[in-house]
Structures are given as C-alpha cells and as structure tokens.
Amino acid sequence: MSLYKRKGSSIWWYELKDASGKRVQNSTGTEIKEHAQELHDRLKVQFWEQKRLGVKARRTWHEAVIRYLSEKSQKKTLETDRSHLRWLDSYLGSRHLDEINRDLIADITKARQQSYEIARKKGPPRKIDPKSSTVNRTLEIIRAILRLARDDWEWITVCPNIPMKKEPTKRVSWITREQAETLLSHLAPHQQSMMRFSLETGLRRRNVTHLEWGQIDLERRLAWIHPDQAKAEKAIGVPLSKEAVLILRQQWGQHAVWVFPYNGKPITQTATKTWRAALKAAGLPEGFRWHDLRHTWASWHAQDGTPLHVLQELGGWASAEMVQRYAHLSTQHLAHFVDRRVGLKLVGGTDVFPTVQLLAIKKG
Template identity: 50%
Template sequence: MALYKRPNSRYWWVRFTAPDGRQIRESTQTADRKAAQEYEDRRKAELWRQQRLGERPRYRWQQAVERWLIESEGKASLEDLKIHLRWVHTHLYDLYLDTIDRDLIDRITRMRLQEGVSNATVNRMLEVVRAILRRAANDWQWIDRVPAVRMLPEPKRRIRWLTREEADRLLQELPEHLEAMARFSLATGLRERNVTRLEWSQVDLSRRMAWIHPDQAKARKPIAVPLNNEAVLVLRREYGKHPVRVFTYRGRPVDKANTRAWRQALDRAGIEDFRWHDLRHTWASWHVQNGTPLHVLQELGGWSCYSMVQRYAHLSAEHLAGYADNISRICAVTSTFSGTHGEDEKEQAAG
C-alpha cells in the first residue's frame, strides 16, 4: 500500500520505490487522503524527471528544516528557534525553496506583525529563515541564490542594571531559595539556567572555583567561574541540602527562577522593568564600574565575542581620563594668545 498511517500519527505517509531503486518513505504532513495522494503523485513525477530527464532535484522548505535541525543539534538556542519554525511551518511547508522570494517573506513578516508581536520577535523569526536559506544555498547547493530578507528596525534597549541599594532591597523581599540564587547570580554573572541547574560536581569550594561545561554554555564553550567571598558564602549555606543539585526548594531541585514569587518580590521592592537575566547585566555593570577591563569581563562572563561586552563600556571611562587632558595644553596656549592679543588691541586703541 502506497499510502498508510503510522501508529499515533494523524498524517498520511507515502511508501514507494523511486526510478533509481531507492525506497521512499515520507510524511505528507496532511491528514487529508486526497491531498496525500496528490503529494505522492507529485513526488513520483519529480523523481522520474530527475532520473530519466536529468533534471536538477528541487527541495522543499520542510526538507531544508529537517536537515538544518539535525545539523544544529546541540545549539543552545535551538528550542527557542523551533518556536519560530513552528509558526513559519504553516506558511512555507511544502513550498519549493526556489519559490521562496522576497515578496513572500515580506508577506509573512506583515502577517506576523498583525498578530501584535514586536519587531524583535519578527526579526528572530526572519533570522532563522535566512539562516536555513543560506545553508541551503552555500553549503548544500540546493538553490542558486538567497532572497533578500529585510529586517525590521529595533529600538536600542538600554542595559538594565541595579544599584547596590536596589539590589539589597530586592534581596530582602525574595524568599530564601530565590535570594540564594539571586545572590549567586550577582556574584558570578551566570545565566539563569546555569544557576538553577548547577550541580555539586561542578563546584570545588577548596579551590574556590566552579565551571560550566560546554554543553551547558550558550556559546558551547566551557566557562571557568572563580568564586568570590559572596559566592562561597552562598554555596556553604546550600551545602548538604541535596546530593546532586546546588539550589533547591523544599528539598527538590529548582528548574526555574523567573517565577511569580520573583515578580511579586520585584513589586514589593518597587523595581520595575527588570528581568532575572538583568542580574547578569548588573554583575557586568558593577565589574566595569569597579575597573574590570572589558577583555577580562568577556572571559569571566563566557561571551563569545568582544562586541557583547562593549555594551558596558560607557559605564566606566577611567581608561580614557588620561587622554582627556591631551588638549588642555592647547586650550591653555589659545587662552594665553587670546589674552595677549587683546592687550595689544587695547594699547592701539588708547594711542
């Protein structure tokens, strides 16, 4: 039977032998039998033309997505990217890659905007679409060119960080388990996931070090985390509460810190427009304000590129202060010259 359904699948599948002898088994991605039959007929015709007439194979969007997902396995942001791909699926599925042009992408952009999402959200969707099309053109040679993808303007959001007084106010309002994680975040700059899922096997209190494994880091590179006095103090208070995980709540491991209790603590502390991730921004801002060089901050924070830490450069200008006086001598000379010239004019006027 050419058309069939797999157990627990609502879609029809096709199974047939291609002209070159390959066994083809593919999902039609439709629950409609008539549409599935049309898909099978079309695929058989495509494969026949490729084998008998030497036509270049044409690939569909879904084939590109499947290959891209396999090659992107292990990417830290993959789960977030899948959210965008699921939305795009209804608009691009079953389309040939060479039919996806700028006009189509612009239409998809407009449809996404009509749902009330931000420009930033639309851009993240467009970025993954563009990445797949570029891979199809440059690496797989499935298409000859990549259509232009116009990104939407995004307002430059300022770095949100807390003053020491604000941080103390917030910590006082947090429940005990969240306070411990927040203190540790402010002491180390680690991301939420790296804090909540930290294990004792990643900590060496005697050496005052912790480490994040490559598969746990956003940049997929290991991060060495030196522990300052505040971080060590937090860890010692947590020691013995769980055999594996560092941070727990009522004896059970914590998987999420950005909870309702966190948001309620922010309200009580009178702190607005602040996310858990902004604790990392706060840590970086405090470092820069206290003289930590940007290249050192990059290594401490595990950022993959220098441009990521340049966002904090404006918070400290001590390294520029010496250069500010370079024109002081010029200003002094100009002032002296202007004063002398003025006296000469006065003498001439009096004579």
C-alpha cells in the same frame, strides 16, 4: 496502472517511479481525470529529466525543515526554532523551495508583526505585540534553511535576500547595590541565595539554578561550567569571591547533587509571581529580568575599574564586542586626559580664560 481511484474515494491517484526507481504513489487532489492525467504527465517528465538530464528534483519546505531539525538536533535553542517553524508552517507548508521569493517573505514579515493572544488557565488571554527582534528571529530561521539548501545541500541554486527589521538599541538594564539589597529583602530565602550568588559570579540563570556540587572546589575557591552548559560552548572557570564561598557553605547539605534546590529539585522558572511581587515592592521596573542580574554584575565590575578584557574572560563572553556595552561605565582610564586642557582656546591658540583666571572669577 498509472492513474487510479481508491475504494470509496472520488479522487484520482497516480503511481510512478521517480529518478531513483522508487515507486511513488500520491493523490492528485482532483476528481477530474483530465487534470489528474496532466499532473501525472508533468511529474513523469520531471522524473525523466532528473534521471536522464541531471535536473535537480524540486524540494519542499517540509523536506528542508526535517533535514534542518535532524542536523541541528544538538542545538541548544532548537525548541525555540521549533516554535518559529510551527508558526511558519501555515505560510510555507508544502511549498517548493524555489517558490519562496521576496513577495512571500514580505507577506510573512507583515503577518509576523500582527498582534495575537495566548490563552491563560486563569484570567483573560494575554495579548502579544511581537517586537522587531521576534520578527527577525523568525526570518533568520527561513534564511538559515534556505542558505543550507543552496550552499550545503545543493537543492536550490539561488535564495532570496531576506531583509531584517531594525531593532532598537537597548540600554543595559542594571540596578545599584542599594536597589539590589532592597530587592533581596522581598524575595524568598531560596531566591535570595541564588540572587546573591548570581551577583557575585555573573553566571547565567540556568548555570546557577542547575549548578551541581561536582562543579565546585571550595578549597581552591573555584567553580566551572562545562562546555555543553555554556552559551559559547566553551568551558568557563569561575573564581569564587569570599562572599560566594560563604553562600555555598550555607547551601551545603541541602541536597546531594544540586547546590540551589527547591523541594528537592532544581528551579526551572525564576520569573515567578514572587519575583514580580518583589520587583513591585522594591520599586523596580516590572521588565527587570533575572538575566539582568548578570548585566548588574558586569556593570558593577566596570564601575569598580575591572579591565574589559578581564571582564570578558570572567563572564565567558565569546567576543569583546559583547563586553563593549559596559564600556561607558568604565572611564577611569580617561580621567587623566580630561585635566590636560588648561582652558578654552581660540582658533589662534590663545587662552581665553586660563584656569587661574577662572578660579579667581569663581572666588570673586
């Protein structure tokens, strides 16, 4: 029978064969038989059109998410994607992909900007005011899945344009050598070692906290990051300075595997209460992150005259664009151009105050 009720239920269910001949059973969600029959007949026509006329089956957001997570199972930021997808579930849920339009995207964008609270084990809940970057990461997930559904899976023929929120251009956050020494003096010994090594190598947080002795050759003064550990998924060779080698020798013997262990295990969290207390004691902004030590390392290199293409290779950046944020700190190659002018000139080209006269005026 095509329509039926389950024992003890007042809801009508349907049973049909889809375009592939597979039996499909599902609830109609209604107690009214006429409405259930209408849904049944509509689905029957859709299955017939798919089989006989080649009409594509309508796919849901849930189906797309399942396939996306399966295909992206090796993605490093997959857990972050899952977090965004969980938030989106209440808005997209079982909707069909062809129902996702600009109006719905606008509603999602507006909702994502709303403040919310996160409960804490102790103390009052933490209030979160989502930034434009957070909103954009959520929208990017929607865009990525819809484009896969259109271009790769051929589930839909069109997808809506998804405008991104404008993100403010951030200044590179770095500290001076004096500030770094002050911060170090307020950290625990195990944090001091990691921070000093980070400032010597510019390695990302996890590449330091999970560094293994098998990745280090002290004789050749070299460390390396495997492709699966690197953000750009390319192996990185890390030349070690004398200071970096000294730090590693001091760590030798603390653990058979991990270079910077804490209680026998690699550190998983650096934004700790101790870190925040050290920032406050050192007079540094509370928003200064461990990752900003990498920015500090790069900034110092740029100030010391390291060419940007060399800095790119040292830092393992995939593109030169990522290194340009430090270009304003490196102006040595421009210095000799500054002194080429001999004085102020009129439109006609005559010197107004030649350099010799300016010097005489200053002395007078």
